[in-house]
Structures are given as C-alpha cells and as structure tokens.
Amino acid sequence: MTEALLQIQGLSKHFGGVVASDDIMLDVAAGELHAVIGPNGAGKTTLIGQLTGEIAPQKGRIRFAGVDITDMPAWQRSMLGLARSFQITSLFPEFSVLDNVALAVQAHAGHSFRFWRDARSEPELREPARAALARVGMAGKADSIVSRLSHGEHRQIEIAMALATTPRMLLLDEPMAGLGPEESARMLALLRELKRQYTIVLIEHDMEAVFVLADRISVLVYGRVIATGAPEMIRANAQVRQAYLGEGDAAVLNHG
C-alpha cells in the first residue's frame, strides 16, 4: 500500500480544560475526497487550524506528501501544495477579483522581492489567475472589486484562490456555509468537478452534500474521531447516530 498523502498521527490539542483534538488519527489517500463531519464544537476548526499551521498541536505529528509538516509555518505548507479555503470568507476586499487570485499565483511564482515592474501587467500572473477564475465560473467578474460582490461569489473566489496556488490537496472549510439553494447547487457541481482532479479534505455541515461527495467520512465528536469509513458505513454506525441524535441531525443521516 502506498503512503497516504496526508497522515495525522495522534494529534492532540486542548485549550485549558477544553479538549479540542484528542489523539486524532486520520489518513487521507491521494485522490480521495475525505469529509470531516461532527456536531458544533467537535473540534473541526481546530483540526483545520492545525493542518494549515495556524494552531500548534500539543502532541502528535502531521505528515504531508512524505514530509513532517507539524512545525512548519502556514506559508511553507502552502508551498508544499496544501491549499485551504476559509469558513469565514477571507479575501482582500479592496482589490479586484483578479488581483486576489493573481496574488495567490504570485505566491507560487518565485520570490516577490521585485520592486519595479507593474505586477498587474505580468501575463505570467494574470493568465493563470484568469484560468482559476474561469474554473469556478467567475471569469466575467475578474475586474470587479471584491467588496462589492455577493457572499456566494466570495465563496467561489475563495476556491479560485486555493486553486491558483497549484495545490496537491485542498482543505475546504465549510465551502457551502451561508449559501442559498441555487448557489449551493452550483458549489456542489463545482466540488464534484474538483474532486476528479484534487485530493480534498472537506469540512462541511451540509450533510446532503457530504454524503453525495465523500469517498470516506470521518466523524469528529469532542475532539475524537469516533468513526471513519465509506458513507453508507457511517450512516449505519450506531455511535455516529447517537452523537447526532442530540442535535436532531439523525434524520439527515437517514435520508441524506
């Protein structure tokens, strides 16, 4: 068996008395879409934070593409091909859409100690950025100022920026959050298409989307992975059903 692209071994993190990650073990194989679900407060955001390098774990290791990245700063992880999108939209609001994405391209096009040439006239930055925008269906809005666009459009730009870093793995933190039905459908179609090309770790509340998209699902409860497996296995898992009963989401598990 080949080594998994992402390996999480015994990851633990607590904030005071609150255990956010409790000895998490998780492997994500190249090419799979691995969803992480769990009730509110299960530690999903803390897990993403540790994967991207914004939160340092107290114990455990993270390996990505054969490299131990546990102590790497966020920007180096991005260099290795780990890209993320944010749950709460995190863009450069006063810049144009194209500027936003071109910055992501620039980050991976050598160092930026270039002081003279107008970066907005460099085709080697603008072209790949346009391609990434076209990919998420935002090509027509390239010159709009980000702050003037809708939430749904922001979510799409989030994805385009992640794509523009030529990633090997996408960490998508609730890409469907706050989307209307129509936008959700569009995002779902996009994710389905991205799935064919990228390894994806998907953190998502939208159970329907998760069960449609995921190859495997891990369920996080109180910082612990209580189950990992194929969607139908997760749906049938008694422990998982119990964890969700309190929240009234078990119905979703049934017909999702």
Add this chain to the structure above:
Amino acid sequence: MTAFFTVRNVFVAVLVVFLLALPVYTGLSGNSFLLTLFTRIIILAIAATSLNLIMGFGGMVSFGHAAYLGVGGYVVGILAYEGVSSGFLQWPLAIAISALFALIIGALSLRTRGVYFIMITLAFAQMIYYVGVSLNRYGADDGLTIQRRSQFAGLLDLSNRVVFYYVCLVLLLGTIYLVWRLINSRFGLVIRGARSNDRRMRSIGFPTFRYRLACFVIAGAMCGLAGALLANFTNFISPAMMHWTRSGDLIVMVVLGGMGSVFGPAIGAVALLVLEETLPLMIARLGYPLFGDLAVRAAEYWQIILGPLLLAVVLFARGGIYSLLPRGGRD
C-alpha cells in the same frame, strides 16, 4: 481606460508646476521667506511620503518615524563635525545607517500589531532621542551647528538656496515616483495584501514578515535621506529633530493629505505647514478690526483652529484631502 485629465491629476500637476516655478517667483520678488518655507515643506514631504509607504500601504502605523530624520541628520552632522563634508559619503551613509536602524527596530516591533506596534515604535524613537541627548561630544541637548553643507565636488553648491531647493524637490519627486513603482510591483502587492489580510497572505504561501520588514527598512532609508536634507537645511542638528511630536506631525501630514495615495503625504505636508504659517497671521489680521489687540494675542492659539480642521478631515474625508478631489478611472 484611465482618463488623464481628472481633477486629481490636474491638481497634482498644478502643485508640481507651482513647486517647480516657485524659485522664479521668489527670485523676482525677493521673497526668500517663501523659498525657505517651501524647502522645509518639501523635505518633510519626503519624510511623510516614506511614512505613507509603511503606514498607508503596509498598514504599519509607526509613531517613531522621526527617529530616522534624526539618524540621517546626525550622520551628516557628526561626519561634518569630524571633518568629512563630502556629500557622496554623507548622504549614502545617512541612508544606510537609517536603514540599519529600521532593520533592527522593524525586526523587533513587526512582531506586534496595532496599538502595541505604535507604542513600541514610539519607544524605540524615544530611545534614539535620548541617545542624541546624551551625545556630549555632539552638543547633547543643545545640538550642533554644521559649519559646511554637504560638498558635492563642486557639482552642486548646496549653500545656494535655489540649488538646494531644487535638489530637495527632485528628491521628493524621485521618492514619490519610487513609491509609486514599489506599490504596483510584486513587492508592493505583497505589502498591500498583508495590510488587507495578513492571515490569508500566509495561507496562500507568503512569508509576509520578511516583506513587511523590507518595506519598513526602505521607508527608514528614505526618511534618513530626508534627515540628511534637513540637517543641511538648518545647518544644525539636535535631538529636537526626532522629538516624538515630530513623528506625530508626520502622521498628521499623511492622514491630512491622504493615507495610501501616492501624492497625499506631499499634499498633506504643504497643507499642514502652510496652515501653521498662515493661521496665526489670519487670526491676527481678520480679528484685529473686531477685537483689536486681543486678536493678536489669540493668534498664538492658532492650533485651536487647526485641531478641529484635522478632526473634520478624519471624520468626513477618510482618504484625506486627496480623496476629496473627484477621481476618474482607477487610481
């Protein structure tokens, strides 16, 4: 398409033409006071432009930027005192040593954010100020007179007021052009991106700290040059050059003129210093017919007018004077 004849462009062009033509007017009218005033304005405009690079574009609000004015000035003053009067040596050294100070200050203070950053830059500037106070050999508190302005091997005679004025003006325009190139380059976009959303910058793969530090150093170097000019202008150095109120003045110039616009700080420098000169006169002149001597005494308190004016700009024109001029196309 970017329109060329916008109100902003015309305003800036008029200002530049005015500055270029000023010595002609002062030469004809013999009004040397005006030339002196505008030489000072231009030098401080260079300092404000450099502050705007880190503050307006990089989001690094330094409350100790006058320190580099002092460092640049002291380099020139000390060298002159020790018998080195070549500008070819003095000026590059003033720039280099200011850059070095900025490197050290930046490396430590850029680890903090917001109010802490403001306070730590202020603290460093105060430290340098007191170093100046303790330099007994170089006049300590009282300062040091510079006997000879920087010498440029007979190419430039800085003791000629008009020549000196034009040297300062060319350097101001050069600084503004440099900043304009910088902020639109790859480097500049990283700096502006880090101001807008540093966390996102790191997550897309930028080690932002080193870029912000480099920007801080560039701004320090530019301000060091302004310091070298200021020392030559006044023929004098003293710790007062880098008093914290001077740092405050520079911030006011940037905010007044337009933070994050290339020409804003120069406009702010002109506005602030011209107001400083004319407000007392205006109060005295306009008030005299009504209040007599009272108005003359009231002129001392011209800041009572300046203060609310600044407040109005901050409250109603976030982008300063520059933003009040209608824009056309993109800036």
